[in-house]
Structures are given as structure tokens and as C-alpha cells.
Amino acid sequence: MSADTPPSSDGEFSPDDLAELREQIEALETEVSDLRNEVDEGSADRMVIIATKGTLDMAYPPLILASTAAAFGYDVTVFHTFWGLEILHEENSKDLGLSSVGNPNMPLPNAIAALPGMDRMTARMMRNRIEDNDVASIEELIETSLASGVDLQACQMTIDLLGYDEDDFYDGVTTGVGAASAFQDMADADIQLLV
Amino acid sequence: MSTETATETLDVKGQNCPMPVIKTKGAFDGLAAGDVLEVVSTDSGSMSDIKGWAESTEGAELVDQKEATEDGTPVYKHYVRKAE
Structure with missing residues (x-):
């Protein structure tokens, strides 16, 4: 969340904040799934x-x-x-x-x-x-x-x-x-x- | 699931640890998807061993486990289903 768009006074997130958070979540999901694939592809126990x-x-x-x-x-x-x-x-x-x-x-x-x-x-x-x-x-x-x-x-x-x-x-x-x-x-x- | 649905039976009576689990794995590998393997053992340790094996084996589902008596000897029956 960027410093110039603080949550509005009633505690709600602005649409910009939400979009940014959604992007971050998507990036993390991609990273987790990449890591999971890497582990699965590794040799057996x-x-x-x-x-x-x-x-x-x-x-x-x-x-x-x-x-x-x-x-x-x-x-x-x-x-x-x-x-x-x-x-x-x-x-x-x-x-x-x-x-x-x-x-x-x-x-x-x-x-x-x-x-x-x-x-x-x-x-x-x-x-x-x-x-x-x-x-x-x-x-x-x-x-x-x-x-x-x-x-x-x-x-x-x-x-x-x-x-x-x-x-x-x-x-x-x-x-x-x-x-x-x-x-x-x-x-x-x-x-x-x-x- | 009723036990009559077992498609194959593995008799490991008279064999002790670790044989029941090892032979279960061997028989399980030969099952087709959806088949249920019945394992009959005289080893009381097979109750926890086969449960643990099924829990850690992908595609293996422990349907039922029960104790019975055959000719005055306790037997332990396990039913393992291979996932579709």
C-alpha cells in the first residue's frame, strides 16, 4: 500500500488499495505454486x-x-x-x-x-x-x-x-x-x- | 462400504512385521482403480501398521479394519481401496 493513499477515515480501503493488494496476492500465489512444483519435481523421499x-x-x-x-x-x-x-x-x-x-x-x-x-x-x-x-x-x-x-x-x-x-x-x-x-x-x- | 465389495484378498496369516505391510503394498500396486483389497493377517501390529501405511500412501484409502476369530485364532482384516 503506498503512503500517499491512506485508508479513508472510516477504515475502508480505497479501490486503488484493493487492486494493489489483489496484485500482491496474485504474485504470492504464483510464487507458492512455482515453489510447490519445484518440490514435487524433486526426487522421491x-x-x-x-x-x-x-x-x-x-x-x-x-x-x-x-x-x-x-x-x-x-x-x-x-x-x-x-x-x-x-x-x-x-x-x-x-x-x-x-x-x-x-x-x-x-x-x-x-x-x-x-x-x-x-x-x-x-x-x-x-x-x-x-x-x-x-x-x-x-x-x-x-x-x-x-x-x-x-x-x-x-x-x-x-x-x-x-x-x-x-x-x-x-x-x-x-x-x-x-x-x-x-x-x-x-x-x-x-x-x-x-x- | 461393505466388505463384500473386496475385489481381491491377500492372505498374510502366519507372517509377522514387516511382511503384512510390504505384501499389502505389493498387492495394492497390482489393483485397478476402484478395487478394494482385503488383507487377512494374524499380526496384531498390522492394525496400526496398515493404517499408517494407507495414511501415507497416495491413492490408498483404508475403508475398514476389523478383528475376527478364525479357528480360535484372532485375525485382523483390513480393507484398502485404490482411488479412482
């Missing part, structure tokens, strides 16, 4: 998970979240590094370990949990529970994630470090990727998690 653990219990959260996010229409990348590679290793993923040593939630004293064979027994008990509770196996979750378009990546540096071969991993797993590509994905993502 994205989530990146960095999976660093390979025990049976820690293999589940990244895969469950990844496949669920894919069902919500997210573009999902899970970057597996260090022991997280075990999840993608076709053979090892079927026999992931679990230790009760140092886990105060396990109903076993550390002195007993440390005996030979106890880790295998603990893992077997957990696996039985998983089956009894209708929870999917790691293999099923990997197949489901891949089928849902989740990009499961195996960090090349740790593949070399742990002496694995690209053929050791499930078909569909992306290899030949490193920290830089993971970082770029994270920078573009709406959700970034380190598991």
Missing part, C-alpha cells in the same frame, strides 16, 4: 542406512526398516560395511552368530556364557524363537528388500579387508561402492541411520 553389525539381532533392524520404507514409496539404500557385510553374504547370512557374553539382558552369567559352544547355542535358540514367532528369516528379508527395489550395497574396502569375493553375496547386491558414494547418498536423503 530417500532413506539411507549404514549397517555395520553382523550379529543375528543387529541384522534385522536395517532390513526391516529398509523394506518397510520401500513400501512407503521411499528410495532406499543400505550401505553394508565391516560386519554388516555378513548380512549380504549368501552363506554366512544363514548362520549369523549371537553372543550372550557382555549382554546383560541374556539370562546367563558371563562365566557360563563364555564356555565353548555357548554362542552357537544362543544363536540357535534365538533362531528358533524367530521361527516360532512368524518373524521372517534374514534371507527372506533380503529377497523382499531387493524385490522392493532397495539398493543393498556392499562396501568394497571391507569386501577386500575381510577377504570376500563379489560372488559371495546375494544376486542383486551392489558392489564396488565406497564411503564417498555412501556419503553422497546420505547428503541427499531425508533419513540417515547408522546401525
